[in-house]
Amino acid sequence: MVLKAAWSRGEYTKEEQADYVSGLRSMPSLINTALEQKRGAADEATKLSSHARAVSGRAGAMFPLALRRCIETKRNQLYDSAKLYASES
Numbered sequence: 553m554v555l556k557a558a559w560s561r562g563e564y565t566k567e568e569q570a571d572y573v574s575g576l577r578s579m580p581s582l583i584n585t586a587l588e589q590k591r592g593a594a595d596e597a598t599k600l601s602s603h604a605r606a607v608s609g610r611a612g613a614m615f616p617l618a619l620r621r622c623i624e625t626k627r628n629q630l631y632d633s634a635k636l637y638a639s640e641s
Contacts, residue, residue: 585637589630596626 555572558564600622
Protein backbone atom coordinates (compact mmCIF):
# COMPACT_ATOMS: atom_id res chain seq x y z
CA MET A 553 0.00 0.00 0.00
CA VAL A 554 2.82 2.38 0.82
CA LEU A 555 4.42 1.88 -2.58
CA LYS A 556 1.10 2.34 -4.32
CA ALA A 557 0.43 5.60 -2.44
CA ALA A 558 3.90 6.93 -3.21
CA TRP A 559 3.48 5.92 -6.88
CA SER A 560 0.17 7.79 -7.09
CA ARG A 561 1.89 10.93 -5.74
CA GLY A 562 4.62 10.57 -8.37
CA GLU A 563 7.43 10.11 -5.86
CA TYR A 564 9.29 7.56 -7.97
CA THR A 565 9.47 6.10 -11.48
CA LYS A 566 8.23 2.75 -12.73
CA GLU A 567 11.83 1.45 -12.75
CA GLU A 568 12.34 2.48 -9.13
CA GLN A 569 9.09 0.73 -8.24
CA ALA A 570 10.37 -2.46 -9.86
CA ASP A 571 13.59 -2.16 -7.83
CA TYR A 572 11.63 -1.70 -4.59
CA VAL A 573 9.40 -4.67 -5.32
CA SER A 574 12.32 -6.94 -6.21
CA GLY A 575 14.01 -5.87 -2.97
CA LEU A 576 10.90 -6.77 -1.01
CA ARG A 577 10.71 -10.16 -2.70
CA SER A 578 14.21 -11.00 -1.48
CA MET A 579 13.39 -10.13 2.15
CA PRO A 580 12.07 -13.56 3.23
CA SER A 581 15.21 -15.35 2.07
CA LEU A 582 17.41 -12.72 3.76
CA ILE A 583 15.47 -13.13 7.01
CA ASN A 584 15.86 -16.92 6.80
CA THR A 585 19.60 -16.52 6.25
CA ALA A 586 19.86 -14.23 9.28
CA LEU A 587 17.95 -16.73 11.41
CA GLU A 588 20.24 -19.54 10.26
CA GLN A 589 23.23 -17.42 11.25
CA LYS A 590 21.65 -16.89 14.66
CA ARG A 591 21.17 -20.65 15.07
CA GLY A 592 24.78 -21.19 14.04
CA ALA A 593 25.95 -18.65 16.59
CA ALA A 594 23.93 -20.39 19.29
CA ASP A 595 25.49 -23.73 18.32
CA GLU A 596 28.97 -22.22 18.47
CA ALA A 597 28.23 -20.68 21.87
CA THR A 598 27.13 -24.09 23.13
CA LYS A 599 30.35 -25.66 21.86
CA LEU A 600 32.35 -22.86 23.44
CA SER A 601 30.62 -23.24 26.78
CA SER A 602 31.26 -26.99 26.81
CA HIS A 603 34.99 -26.31 26.46
CA ALA A 604 34.97 -23.44 28.96
CA ARG A 605 35.66 -25.68 31.95
CA ALA A 606 38.80 -27.09 30.35
CA VAL A 607 40.07 -23.64 29.41
CA SER A 608 39.31 -22.08 32.80
CA GLY A 609 41.91 -24.23 34.48
CA ARG A 610 44.60 -22.94 32.15
CA ALA A 611 43.51 -19.31 31.90
CA GLY A 612 43.11 -18.81 35.63
CA ALA A 613 42.20 -15.25 36.57
CA MET A 614 42.22 -14.20 32.91
CA PHE A 615 39.48 -16.70 31.97
CA PRO A 616 36.61 -14.14 31.82
CA LEU A 617 38.64 -11.93 29.48
CA ALA A 618 39.67 -14.89 27.34
CA LEU A 619 36.06 -16.10 27.09
CA ARG A 620 34.84 -12.64 26.16
CA ARG A 621 37.49 -12.35 23.44
CA CYS A 622 36.49 -15.74 22.02
CA ILE A 623 32.84 -14.72 21.88
CA GLU A 624 33.66 -11.36 20.28
CA THR A 625 35.84 -13.05 17.66
CA LYS A 626 33.07 -15.50 16.74
CA ARG A 627 30.50 -12.68 16.60
CA ASN A 628 32.79 -10.70 14.28
CA GLN A 629 33.23 -13.73 12.03
CA LEU A 630 29.46 -14.16 11.79
CA TYR A 631 29.00 -10.44 11.11
CA ASP A 632 31.62 -10.51 8.36
CA SER A 633 30.05 -13.55 6.70
CA ALA A 634 26.59 -11.91 6.85
CA LYS A 635 28.02 -8.72 5.36
CA LEU A 636 29.66 -10.72 2.58
CA TYR A 637 26.41 -12.55 1.86
CA ALA A 638 24.51 -9.27 1.74
CA SER A 639 27.00 -7.76 -0.68
CA GLU A 640 26.67 -10.77 -3.00
CA SER A 641 22.88 -10.46 -3.15
